[in-house]
Amino acid sequence: MMEKMAFLFPGQGSHFVGMSKGLYDQYTIVKQTFEEANDVLGYDLAKLCFEGTLAELSKAKNSQPAILVSSVASFRAYMQELGIVPQFLAGHSLGEYAAFTCAGAIRFPDAVQLLHERGTLTDEVAASGVGAMSIVDGVESRLVEQACQEMVQEGRQVSVSCYNTPNQTAISGDSDAVMELEDRLTEQGGLATPLLASAPFHCSYMQPMADLLLEKLSRLPYGFFKYPVITNRNAEPMAHSEKVANNLALHLTQPVQWERTMQYFKHKGVTLAIEMGPKNVLTNMVKANVEGIEALCYGAKEDRKKIEQILSAYPGLKKHIPTIITRSLAVAVATPNRNWDNEEYQEKVVKSYRKIQGIQDSLEESGAKPTLEQMREALDLLKIILDTKQVPEEEQTHWYNQIIDETGTYYELNEYLAPARLAEKIS
């Protein structure tokens, strides 16, 4: 029976000095992904990830983009090497940004810049000393919830901010209230680990930052979803581009429903969860939540071998990975025509389509992969088709981004990610 897969993306605390170094040395696409992030940020994030210091890397303005870049790089390496697609994506807390990015909803450079800015805001909140956050192990989540309610009734502000497993939660709120609740839960046999340099994520204390973040989020373009993302807020699938900005602003003030997310996967028959991040953080959480889902981390060498082994049982699936040529043909057909000049349509759309089909026929005959030249030719012909069909510029951008994303050709064909430049080039 075919595995049903979910990809998981870790959140804060999953960084360490040396993160992603193994993948970076092994795969060109990982190196290119880090280099693009360096260009976006204007400083050497890769060096910080590999050499530290830990204190510098741990600043949220660095760790947030670092975790995103590691996760996306890991995902891209996987897609290139194994390429069997997941049914669902989900990211824990900060990891939701990587989930949206890998789903195709947020462009990678936008996500890098956004998380640097989000991290900078986070550092400011943390430095201001407004609120605190702690992890609580060993007390059932409903009891933690109950203890929070008692505190709230006493006029104190503290709430459950992450439902990680039946016996691990995070609490966030007013600093004194968090400490008081830690003491009460310790008396019930719990173990509290305060996150000293952290902002009080996923509670109402983050509302001012959520307002600032929403402004930034509202300015970004959002693409089509290739895979649904199970969101932290309600543990339900989301695949609507227009909902992403609002969701990520609300995400800052609402608890992470990870326990319910794992149950959703179980209910949907997921058998394999692959963590796309620098180290095993979420795999143990999978096991603590549900039985029957194997959890492995693609960023960890030993796990990577196991994943390769498991998926090698399905050699047929990899062949269905789209190429630029097959995707161009599909998009040429899928876009609605708005041009009723039949002659022009025949001359440009039909002829261009036949030329792309010709490339595909010759490739199928020889069994070869398309060359870079053939890919460019197909994309240029597609541009003629979309222009003739009068597909709006914005929609064309979406399609090109999606084709590049699905085929993992970000760096070979990056000129096609900016259609204005492309139009200039062709004309």
Place this chain on the structure above:
Amino acid sequence: MMEENKVKIKKFLSRFFRKHELADDEDIFALGFVNSLFAMQLVMFLEKEFAVTIDSKDMDLDNFRTINRMAALIEEKTVVDQQL
């Protein structure tokens, strides 16, 4: 210097070991406190507070078992740094 450092370390640890007066030679790991979130924050605190770099070769639990051991590690690191 060494005593001063111990006080700083103790103050940091008191946020984690609330309602428990830690002795300088008390084994903190024996108190059932060895999760990675704590370990990472401890290393970060030591690096930042004492301006030292703790390498992977120093990442031996024994170096962090007691306040005394941590203070000794900091002293050793500081001396090496000054020689460079």
